[in-house]
Amino acid sequence: MRRYLMALILLTGAVSCEWIGNTPSFGDDFITYNIKAGNHEVDRNLNTPFTASSLHFQALFDSSCVYKTTVPENQNDINKLYGFSDCSSQHQNNSARFGWNWREGALRIYAYIYVNGVRQERELGTCELNEPTSFRIDIRDNSYVFTYRGTETVMPRHCSGGVGIAYKLLPYFGGDETAPHDIRIKIRNL
Secondary structure, eight states: OHHHHHHHHHHHHHHHSOOOSSOBOSSSSOEEEEEOTTOSBOTTOOOOBOOOSEEEEEEEEOGGGOOOOSSGGGGGOOEEEEEEEOTTSOTTTSEEEEEEEEETTEEEEEEEEEETTEEEEEEEEEEOTTSOEEEEEEEETTEEEEEETTEEEEEEOSSOSSOOSOBEEOOBOOSSSOOSSOEEEEEEEO
16 A cells, blocks of 8 residues: 555656756657747756767757847857767867858858867758758767768867766857847757
């Protein structure tokens, strides 16, 4: 009887709790990340621990990702999509993630890293709106391998071995400017 009572208490608690972190879309298995106008970060930003040696996911950008910055030069700023901190350090010291921006009529994708505090980026191609697209980052010794549209791009890494104490990095708008309007990005871990 005591066992059943405990199960009932746990079930009642689970049913009555709010979702922690970003809420799944439930219509599909993507999570929709919202960046409200005037913000850099997603709603309910929660950087969860990351312990793997790779990150594989799909992302879907919609028309909300088409934007124009107030300062024309800021159109070149790279927004952040998804990735992880590395080498038991803060992400602006060591990290790997994909970036994106809307420039010259296209959504452009980037490899975006920090290596011992120095930022590096490399354009990888363009992405269609409303089409699920696959992304992958692998750790290989002293390198990150970004795979986008079947092409591998190798970028340097500061440490070797595992990531140590690390966390996932969620979508972020900017650069200098905040989101000019609400931005929606859907991500599904693979």
